[in-house]
Amino acid sequence: MPNIKLAVIYYSSTGTNYQLAQWAEEAGKDAGAEVKLLKVPELAPQAAIESNPAWKAHVEATQNVPEATSDDLEWADAIIFSVPTRFGNVASQMKQFLDTQGGLWAQGKLANKVVSAMSSAQNPHGGQEATILSLYTTMYHWGAIVAPPGYTDPVLFEAGGNPYGTSVSVDQDGNMIENVEGAVKHQAKRTITVAEWMKNGSR
Numbered sequence: 001m002p003n004i005k006l007a008v009i010y011y012s013s014t015g016t017n018y019q020l021a022q023w024a025e026e027a028g029k030d031a032g033a034e035v036k037l038l039k040v041p042e043l044a045p046q047a048a049i050e051s052n053p054a055w056k057a058h059v060e061a062t063q064n065v066p067e068a069t070s071d072d073l074e075w076a077d078a079i080i081f082s083v084p085t086r087f088g089n090v091a092s093q094m095k096q097f098l099d100t101q102g103g104l105w106a107q108g109k110l111a112n113k114v115v116s117a118m119s120s121a122q123n124p125h126g127g128q129e130a131t132i133l134s135l136y137t138t139m140y141h142w143g144a145i146v147a148p149p150g151y152t153d154p155v156l157f158e159a160g161g162n163p164y165g166t167s168v169s170v171d172q173d174g175n176m177i178e179n180v181e182g183a184v185k186h187q188a189k190r191t192i193t194v195a196e197w198m199k200n201g202s203r
């Protein structure tokens with residue numbers, strides 16, 4: 001069984017997607033993968049960050065998390081993205097990261113990566129599905145293999161039942177409303193399994 005290299009790449013202002021990413025990291029390691037947990041670079045002005053105590057605290061708490069680079073994408077067999085919904089779409093910090101991968105794309109180095117995505121929003125129907133699907137559009141252009149959770153495990157039904165990727169809503173204080181830990185872990189394990197199929201199958 002080849003050792004799968006998993007990059008869990010997230011953006012988070014107030015910690016929700018960091019937590020989702022950490023659960024994916026944990027499940028990836030439990031499944032025997034080599035895992036990197038990486039954040040995309042922050043783009044917001046310092047003044048905006050400082051105007052929100054939760055955002056400022058999160059930036060400080062995660063200052064030692066390494067930033068994702070093109071080399072990490074090239075390294076990875078599988079990639080799990082986690083990103084908050086911004087007006088029903090991918091947060092610009094993640095979009096900027098994706099949009100700076102033209103060099104790798106042109107060399108064909110993003111093709112056949114096994115990918116899966118997660119999201120959060122304030123409202124239960126605040127755009128999580130649209131955000132995940134929007135991110136997957138970029139994946140199709142990469143020639144990546146999208147590995148959605150679908151309804152491949154009963155845990156999905158306990159976590160809001162989003163077949164595109166685990167998603168969660170947060171209350172005014174930033175606490176997650178649904179319990180999605182099991183769904184995240186299932187999604188991470190499944191992503192690694194599909195990556196193993198890809199790696200074995202291409203030998």
Ligand SMILES: Cc1cc2nc3c(=O)[nH]c(=O)nc-3n(C[C@H](O)[C@H](O)[C@H](O)COP(=O)(O)O)c2cc1C
Binds near residue numbers: 013
């Ligand atoms: C500019 C902006 C736009 C947002 N748009 C939406 C939205 O369309 N729907 C929604 O339910 N929540 C929206 N939110 C709330 C975020 O999705 C929520 O704070 C985020 O998912 C929390 O994730 P994080 O803790 O990882 O940053 C928005 C927040 C910001 C700052």
